[in-house]
Amino acid sequence: MSDWKSNLITDSAGILEVVRESKTIAVLGIKPESHGDQAAHYVPAHMAAAGYEIIPVPVYYPEVTEILGRKVFRKLAEVGRPIDMVNVFRRPNDIPPHVDDIIAAKPKSVWFQLGIRNDEAARRLAEAGIKVVQDRCLMVEEGRLSR
Numbered sequence: 001m002s003d004w005k006s007n008l009i010t011d012s013a014g015i016l017e018v019v020r021e022s023k024t025i026a027v028l029g030i031k032p033e034s035h036g037d038q039a040a041h042y043v044p045a046h047m048a049a050a051g052y053e054i055i056p057v058p059v060y061y062p063e064v065t066e067i068l069g070r071k072v073f074r075k076l077a078e079v080g081r082p083i084d085m086v087n088v089f090r091r092p093n094d095i096p097p098h099v100d101d102i103i104a105a106k107p108k109s110v111w112f113q114l115g116i117r118n119d120e121a122a123r124r125l126a127e128a129g130i131k132v133v134q135d136r137c138l139m140v141e142e143g144r145l146s147r
Helices: 012-020 041-047 094-106 120-125 138-145
Strands: 023-030 053-057 085-088 109-112 131-133
Touching: 012 041, 012 131, 012 138, 023 041, 023 094, 041 053, 041 085, 041 138, 085 094, 094 120, 120 131
Parallel strands: 023 053, 023 085, 085 109, 109 131
Antiparallel strands: none
């Protein structure tokens, strides 16, 4: 891949375009309603309320079968339909084991939430033709669309 760096999205216009192009968002590391005060729950809840289709992919909580009224998947590759964006709520060091699963799901973009950055994972995803946004809050950027 010669031009993989063009898939690393850092400018405001590119970031807003990624949000605008996304309707179906799989949330890797989403937390259930019992953790409603944490970003890994309230950000996807906000996006659902804003009209986006949320696909919950929690890492923990094996007993949970639904989050935000949606069926839970344990791996992105099991979703079995197109995903526009994978919104990642994982610590930077915990992302690499998920990269192959993300690539297999073939999303248009991957969004590492505010405070989350893993340049090696971002490079692998970008080389696979996936747009990557790092260290940004999806809820904040989505809010900018309506301004």
